[in-house]
Amino acid sequence: MRTVFGIDVSKSTSNVCVLVDSNKVSEFKIDNDLIGFGRLESALNSFVDPEVIFEATGVYSRRLAYFLQTHHLSYAQLNPLQASKEMDGLRKNKTDKNDAFHLAETQFILNREKTRLQDPIYSELKDESRFYQEQVNDLVQEKNRLHRILQISFPDITQLFSNPSGPMYWNIVKTFPIPSMVDVYSIEQLTEMIHEFSGNNVGVRTCTNLAKKLVNLSKTAVSSVSIDSLVIEQVKHLATRLLEISQWENKIIKSMEKLAKKLPELEVLKSIPGISTVTAVSLIAELGDIRRFRTTNQINAFVGIDLRHYEFGNYTASDRISKRGNPYARKILYQAVMAMVSTSRYQSNHINDYYQKKKQPSQHGTKKIAVAAMGRLIRTIYHLVMKNETYDYEIASLARH
Structure with missing residues (x-):
């Protein structure tokens, strides 16, 4: 028997729909407070290994996520774009009740993975x-x-x-x-x-x-x-x-x-030429625990520098980044690339080598080159953090060929 709790989170209330083997068995509404979350916990404890699925709604869903984490209850949290893609075809009548039902219903088909819990420091x-x-x-x-x-x-x-x-x-x-x-x-x-x-x-x-x-x-x-x-x-x-x-x-x-010093990736990021302490802690804050990503393409999508390709008949549009991700992380990464370029005269780095190589001669604008360099920087950060290694220019230079 498989049980799924679909939860549609609003500002002060949440709609809960409980499905057992795809059949609706319960539906109720709770306030987003200790009493409401207590009722939710009692309902969850009445089933064996229930799955919880809800959409991230900014600061409102943070309370629910924090409550589930502190009570050691796992869950799958969808970003709004993912939820929109997965459920738009089902939302003929969009209501909070229907959204909760469809979140639970699609879980039986999509089998979304549980959200990896991050250290509260992040x-x-x-x-x-x-x-x-x-x-x-x-x-x-x-x-x-x-x-x-x-x-x-x-x-x-x-x-x-x-x-x-x-x-x-x-x-x-x-x-x-x-x-x-x-x-x-x-x-x-x-x-x-x-x-x-x-x-x-x-x-x-x-x-x-x-x-x-x-x-x-x-x-x-x-x-x-x-x-x-x-x-x-x-x-x-x-x-x-x-x-x-x-x-x-x-x-x-x-x-x-002070907070970031408790995390091993701070020194890893600071070892990259051009990345200051301010940039390092800001990147950690906005990217979170990047170990939760399986590939760097997922990080690109999270940041919003993943490419969007459009073709229609004989027309092919220029590829553009989606800009649907985290704008703060995107801005910090761009500033980091520019800092690595400007400080390269004192400390060589492979990101600047790539930037200068593409820059001249090139038909691409500097912004496009910078975005491509941001992708390279993400791959570098991901590799170093996953391997818990500090930056080495010679190794990075060899790796790019």
Whole structure:
């Protein structure tokens, strides 16, 4: 006798359909809380080796998955794309009840494998990674806002650094949001303040040069607001906000690194030239335990760089990546490839060798070449993690031929 529980998970409730040898024996609805999950557990315990199948619905299904994991109950979790492909032909009348029934019904035909349970560290890393990505996005928005408002209060201050960004710059902007506020300080006082803003990590001579440059910029700058304007407070607020976001970014990365140190793949990824600690922990967070994938093609699909081919009659479209996978992982992998290319002058790596070989002469754009390089990087990471080996350029170079 084979028993399957099909569960359609919504925001606050879940529909459960129980099939025994393809025959419906029970159907009920539960709240997504301890009482509802307790009822589900009692129903599961009334059968021998029941199979549980449900579709991943973002944060809502996380609660169900966590409950099943902590109660040592195995399950098969489908990603939305997979569920759509497998059940669209059956959904003549799409309701939560029908979805639960069809999930259970198709399990008897498709025999989906149980989801491999990951160490809880991966889930925590993913949550922190998403928090980090939010801070990165907020940082970009606030930087743009600050740059725009500085064009009104103190436009020339953006020339103080070749790259007007970072805590040192934001502290200076926060303290001197308008040119007239520079005039009340001597070069020595400004030097001391800038040195403090740098965290005492920049030499006194450099700070003195910056102080002199700031004074010169303040003498030629034209502000279109008075010192009493609310715009000045806005500049201070934005600079403070940027400093806070920067602190949060550092705090999250330190937390992620502390978690990832418990996993053997951290040192494996860090051994690859061009992959920093931030990139390594971010990749682990978004890819999860890649040992759960049987092939690198599955990882490509998970990331969304698997190719889509289209032919109709005599027309053949150019192959394109699906972009249906994890956009965060895709972005991090792209940045990793670009970092490996830019740092290759110091540390050789086979990804850059491949990139440069394809780049010239080539009819393909740099983005297509980068995507192909991302595929190679995935194969490299997968091999190293599965073998628990660190990167070796000579071995990697031989393997590519």
